[in-house]
Amino acid sequence: MSTDEKNADGAHQGSSSHRAYAQLREQLLRSHFLPGQKINEVLVAKELQISRTPLREALNRLVAEGMLIDRERGFSVPGLEPEAVFDLFEARVEIECASVRLACERAEDAELQDLADFLEGSMAESPDASVDHLIELDIRFHDTIALLSRNKVLRQMLSNLNDRIHLIRWIAMEGRRDRTQSEHLAILELIRARDTEASMAAMRKHILHRKEDILAAVKAAYGHVYTRASA
Known part of the structure; x- marks a missing residue:
């Protein structure tokens, strides 16, 4: 050859x-x-x-x-052992808080206005929008904050974590659209005010991180995948 x-x-x-x-x-x-x-x-x-x-x-x-x-x-395929899932969400909380802190310092006002425009458009989405689409909108919001942190490593790590907890996020998103949107707006306004501590606290509260909530999502995820497999 x-x-x-x-x-x-x-x-x-x-x-x-x-x-x-x-x-x-x-x-x-x-x-x-x-x-x-x-x-x-x-x-x-x-x-x-x-x-x-x-x-x-x-x-x-x-x-x-x-x-x-x-x-x-x-x-x-990795299982959904609660402790492993807890670790992933704990890591996500820390990465998201770091991204928010840096975005408060580094994001330009025009960029934050663009993010506000995106949120306004996402809130106008049809109430019948699929959970998959809502997850895409949610990921874009968080990814944009990571982008505005100007730290490529943090953004890459967040992207990887989002892939690894996709199913749990899918389950957790059901029935939480209005709450998620309002929390996104609150986080953005705190970033625009350059209030680092308050924006980090709001992000920490926003992300699914309590053990009992994650455990409930894990159980629901198992039910979802096995029900669909048997259908």
């Missing part, structure tokens, strides 16, 4: 791996797999129409991001 052929083969494998990663990540976010479920690499490779090598690259990438677990003899 010539050098050009090797390069072309490597590029194709890389493209296949990236495609597999994107598709598997989306399936994990949409709870296509059950918590704790072992990944059948043969079936997944067949479903995605790729070879095992680029599939393994995609799976290892998802392991590095905490979306999958390497069990040595195969890969599996």
Whole structure:
């Protein structure tokens, strides 16, 4: 095989791996797999129409991001053990509070006005909007604050945590739209006032972090995925 052929083969494998990663990540976010479920690499490779090598690259990438677990003899989906979920939400609280603190210091007034305009538009969304869409709006609000913190590492860490707690956030969002929107507005106004301590306190209160609330969301999440699996 010539050098050009090797390069072309490597590029194709890389493209296949990236495609597999994107598709598997989306399936994990949409709870296509059950918590704790072992990944059948043969079936997944067949479903995605790729070879095992680029599939393994995609799976290892998802392991590095905490979306999958390497069990040595195969890969599996993380479970919803309460303590592990508590840790994820605790980490999210600290990252979000740090982002809010830095946004208070670094965000420009015009940028905060843009965020206010976004919130106004999101509040006008149809009351029949899907939970998936509401989650997207919620993530965009929090991601924008991380962006305004001017700290790329914090923003990347928050993005990863959002992926890993997506199902719990999905469950927790049901029935909380009005409360979530009003809390977003309150947080934004405190940032605009450059009130660091109050904005951090409001963000901490806003994020699901009490153990009893997280435990209830975990139980609801298990009920959701297993009910859908049996349907």
